[in-house]
Every structure is written in structure tokens, then in C-alpha cells.
Amino acid sequence: xxxxxxxxxxxxxETGRQVTLxxxxxxxxxxxxxxxxxxxxxxxxIHYSYGVHDTNKGEVSDGYSVSRSNTEDLPLTLESAAxxxxxxxxxxxxxxxxxxxxxxxxxxxxxxxxx
Amino acid sequence: AQSVTQxxxxxxxxxxxxxxxRCNYSSSVSVYLFWYVQYPNQGLQLxxxxxxxxxxxxxxxxxEAEFNKSQTSFHLRKPSVHISDTAExxxxxxxxxxxxxxxxxxxxxxxxA
Numbered sequence: 001x002x003x004x005x006x007x008x009x010x011x012x013x014e015t016g017r018q019v020t021l022x023x024x025x026x027x028x029x030x031x032x033x034x035x036x037x038x039x040x041x042x043x044x045x046i047h048y049s050y051g052v053h054d055t056n057k058g059e060v061s062d063g064y065s066v067s068r069s070n071t072e073d074l075p076l077t078l079e080s081a082a083x084x085x086x087x088x089x090x091x092x093x094x095x096x097x098x099x100x101x102x103x104x105x106x107x108x109x110x111x112x113x114x115x
Numbered sequence: 116a117q118s119v120t121q122x123x124x125x126x127x128x129x130x131x132x133x134x135x136x137r138c139n140y141s142s143s144v145s146v147y148l149f150w151y152v153q154y155p156n157q158g159l160q161l162x163x164x165x166x167x168x169x170x171x172x173x174x175x176x177x178x179e180a181e182f183n184k185s186q187t188s189f190h191l192r193k194p195s196v197h198i199s200d201t202a203e204x205x206x207x208x209x210x211x212x213x214x215x216x217x218x219x220x221x222x223x224x225x226x227x228a
Contacts, residue, residue: 033215042205042220090158101147101166106158
């Protein structure tokens with residue numbers, strides 16, 4: 001069955017370190033998204049991609065970067081981790097043929113703690 | 116730019132009672148509207164969505180929502196809840212075109228036996 005996976009599921013790191021969170025989908029979807037979920041803020045969009053080599057900034061993109069070199073993967077990099085980036089991170093994908101009307105399918109999440 | 120307000124952060128309700136989770140949005144153009152559900156320690160999954168046509172939308176697990184353009188609302192309802200409906204529910208809006216989804220802050224539904 002097609003799926004979307006995230007790794008690692010849990011990560012503890014130190015302030016200033018570079019961290020990369022992986023997202024892999026086997027749906028062959030065009031669109032991929034990264035969100036962070038924080039208590040009291042719901043889900044906020046970090047970066048998104050509408051296809052290979054396409055990336056766009058979301059609402060809370062400062063301190064994060066992504067690159068899309070193939071259809072299946074959209075890794076999220078924290079260039080220099082900060083305590084404010086402690087959060088649960090969700091990756092999602094959608095088919096993209098109907099644009100933003102398409103259902104988004106979410107991964108299980110990565111819980112990141114920055115000490 | 117679009118925005119979403121979920122009016123209740125927490126809603127406790129007894130099992131088999133009806134429930135309504137409220138959602139209002141703000142946009143100057145036509146929109147698509149969605150409700151997603153997040154069960155404990157899981158990612159989100161789609162409950163239902165409004166794209167066009169009938170304003171009453173039926174989703175999975177007995178949920179339905181009604182789009183009210185004049186009130187700019189998209190409230191979620193279920194006539195009789197079960198313990199298994201305990202979860203966080205997110206309303207989301209996207210302006211027609213290609214703007215990505217904007218999510219509300221969520222409503223935590225707790226069903227009490």
C-alpha cells in the first residue's frame with residue numbers, strides 16, 4: 001500500500017546543531033508539505049513543494065530549508081537548531097492534479113526536542 | 116489572505132449526545148473548506164471537504180458539515196458521538212487558485228462515558 005513515512009519519529013538535539021528530518025511518500029504525489037504543530041497554534045506551514053525542484057516558503061519558514069530532488073522525498077533541514085523549534089513536525093502530500101482541492105495525506109509526525 | 120477561527124478550544128460531551136464544532140473563516144474570494152481529525156499520537160486524516168455544489172457535506176464516521184457563505188462558517192456536526200470520536204479536530208481553508216491550506220488552532224473533543 002502507498003504510504004507516507006517520516007524519520008526519525010523522535011529526535012533530541014542541541015542548540016546550534018544542524019538537523020534533517022526525512023519525509024518519504026510512495027503515492028507518487030506532486031505536492032508535499034511540512035507543518036509544525038504547537039499547543040495553542042494548531043498546524044502552521046513551514047515549506048511546500050508543487051513538484052521536483054519547486055520549493056516555496058510558508059508562514060513560519062525562518063530557520064528551515066527544503067529541497068526537492070525527486071518526487072518521493074522532501075527533507076526538512078534546520079540549519080542551526082533553536083529551542084523555539086522544539087515541536088512536532090508533520091509531513092503531508094497531495095496528488096496535485098486538482099491543485100489545493102486535493103486531500104492531503106499526513107505522515108505520523110516527528111517529535112523534535114532542542115535542548 | 117485567508118484565516119480560520121475555531122471558536123472552541125475544548126468541547127466535552129457525553130456519549131450518544133450530539134455535538135457541533137464551530138469554524139469561521141475570513142477570505143475575500145471563493146474558498147475550499149476542510150475538516151481534518153487527529154487521533155492521539157497520529158497524523159491528521161480528512162473527515163470531509165467542501166469544494167462546490169451542495170452546502171451540506173457528509174464525511175466519514177457519521178460527521179457532516181454545512182457551508183454558510185453569508186455567515187462565513189463551516190460548522191461540523193454529529194448527531195450521536197462515540198468514545199472513539201475523542202480526538203482533535205481541525206478546520207482548514209484554501210482560497211481558490213493555488214494557495215496552500217491554512218489551518219485553525221484545533222478543537223479538542225472529549226467524549227465522556
